[in-house]
Amino acid sequence: MVALLLVQHGQIHNLFDEVRASEGDHRRAAFHRLVRLLAVHETAEEEVVHPFARAAFDGGAEVVDERLAEEKDAKEMLRSLEDMDTEDAKFLPVLTAFRESMLRHARAEERYEFTQLRRHVTPQRLAAMALAVRAAEKLAPTHSHPGVEGVAKNIALGPVAALVDRTRDALREALRTSG
Structure with missing residues (x-):
């Protein structure tokens, strides 16, 4: 599970770079991929990783509360950022600030949460959790939903948000390919 999440952190980092280095439709498409990956990644962490980490090691609850x-x-x-046009002059400065915030967040997860999970959880259990993370990602919303952090809110609101998000994504894609 930790290896899976670390790979995703790398993919997120690369997508930030791709968005910053591109323009026009390519930037817009890269940004949509970034939004989707961040949304499903964070949802899976909130539903699977953080609840487990709370009890897996001393200080786990405090670490998780800070990450949430x-x-x-x-x-x-x-x-x-999603409300902005990717070609707006304000977009890249806001994206850069967001990128720095996300990189700090990822480093904190890696240092304070993932390291402890590797120390205190068996490899077999981590492998099982990787399957749970993948399952959560398949059902996760594909856009950001502030205020929906934690397992209870994700379970209560996540399915509806995921349905709305995935419908919106399909409509946007249909409009993009028809025009």
Whole structure:
């Protein structure tokens, strides 16, 4: 599970670079891929990883609470970015600030949460959790939903948000390919 999440952190980092280095339709498409990956990644962490980490090691609850606060802030920043045109002059500066925030968040997860999980959880259990992470990602919303952090809110609101998001994504894709 930790290896899976670390690979995704690398993919997120690369997508940030791709969005910043591209223009026009390519930037827009790269940004949509970034939004989707961030949304499903964070949802899976909130539903699977964080609840387990709370009890897996001493201080786990505090570590998770700090990550959830960061995730809420990140969702708010991402929502504001989604409301902007990727060619707007303000987009790249806001994206850069968001990128720095997300990289700090990822480093904190890796240092304070993932390291402890590797120390205190058997490889077999981590492998089983990787399957749970993948399952959660398949059902996760594909856009940012500030205020929907934690397992209870994700379970209560996530399916409806995922349906709305995936319908919106399909409509946007249909409009893009027909025009």
